[in-house]
Amino acid sequence: MLKHLAGERVAEVTHREYGYMLRLNLERLMLSLGNSLERLRMAGLTGGGETVVDMFAGVGQFSIPVAVLATPRKIFSVEINPEAYRYLVLNTRLNRVEDIVEPILGDCREVVEERLQGVADRVIMGYLMGTMEALPQALKTLRRDVGGVIHFHELVRRSEEEGFVEELLGRVESEGYEARLLRWRKVKSYSRTRNHIVVDFLAVRGG
Numbered sequence: 001m002l003k004h005l006a007g008e009r010v011a012e013v014t015h016r017e018y019g020y021m022l023r024l025n026l027e028r029l030m031l032s033l034g035n036s037l038e039r040l041r042m043a044g045l046t047g048g049g050e051t052v053v054d055m056f057a058g059v060g061q062f063s064i065p066v067a068v069l070a071t072p073r074k075i076f077s078v079e080i081n082p083e084a085y086r087y088l089v090l091n092t093r094l095n096r097v098e099d100i101v102e103p104i105l106g107d108c109r110e111v112v113e114e115r116l117q118g119v120a121d122r123v124i125m126g127y128l129m130g131t132m133e134a135l136p137q138a139l140k141t142l143r144r145d146v147g148g149v150i151h152f153h154e155l156v157r158r159s160e161e162e163g164f165v166e167e168l169l170g171r172v173e174s175e176g177y178e179a180r181l182l183r184w185r186k187v188k189s190y191s192r193t194r195n196h197i198v199v200d201f202l203a204v205r206g207g
């Protein structure tokens, strides 16, 4: 929640970092500076020629850095909020990555079911407080033959991270996939009791 204290009231800002820019209305949408290293890390992990599905794309917080700094073939960027989607389209143009990023307006769970099954080498689930609800669709969007990597974000009570990771991998297996943990890391401290963490794991459909 932002409160204007003094000076000119500027709602729309253009944030620049690591060679890309993100424009948004800060009074209505979110951009966490605490996630900036994670944005850079995503770009560093994405391999050449990959297809990426960004399920909770926002204004392009992950899609844009990956498109600008890495060499993916395609990024499908799904966003449900029309205002965030409008900025996602704008940021795609501002950063000149229209040939890589395809913004899609809609609920990622429906969009995957309808048109993105079996396409992804990598899935970014940059959402907090309920990411698990979209896990079945994240798995369905992975390539059927070799599977792929999922980056799963969530808020977890401090010191309960290991238990959460175990539970998450158990859920993946109960969906009929083999899961291998690559790593998990703390993105930032979120509140007095909770951390924002990201879990990277490989998932492949079980035989």
Ligand SMILES: C[S@@+](CC[C@H](N)C(=O)[O-])C[C@H]1O[C@@H](n2cnc3c(N)ncnc32)[C@H](O)[C@@H]1O
Pocket (backbone or CB within 6 Å): 030, 031, 032, 035, 055, 056, 057, 058, 059, 061, 062, 078, 079, 080, 081, 084, 106, 107, 108, 109, 125, 126, 127, 128
């Ligand atoms: C907390 S923001 C995070 C944006 C970006 N992924 C990041 O981590 O910086 C989450 C975004 O997911 C969008 N969202 C929430 N539920 C969604 C859904 N079911 N399908 C697509 N987008 C959704 C919200 O509108 C919001 O823009």
